[in-house]
Amino acid sequence: MHKDDKLHIIDYILEKTDIRRYTPQLNQVRHEHRKYRHDDIMKFCTSCEHLWSPVPHWVDKSLLRIYPKDIIPKIGKEKKKCPKCEKLNRSNK
Secondary structure (H helix, E strand, O other): OOOOOOOOHHHHHHHHOOHHHHOOOOOOOOHHHOOOOHHHHOEEOOOOOOEEEEOOOOOOOOOEEEEOOOOOOOOOOEEOOOHHHHHHHHHHO
């Protein structure tokens, strides 16, 4: 193509619809730079087989968040009984 030639309609459309041109910039703040990663705080309960984590009182009044089974992978989580299971074990003794 010469400089004096007009763009072909296909070239014009390809130029205007280039995905790299219109992709929004991703947030540059990464989760690794926070004080902690939530994945490190989550624990796997050996008795009820749920994942749980301590949470602030403004998130949940019980200070404990229990996640449904088989939603979040259990690989690499620390194994520790959740406070509810510990309480049940103490009351059964």
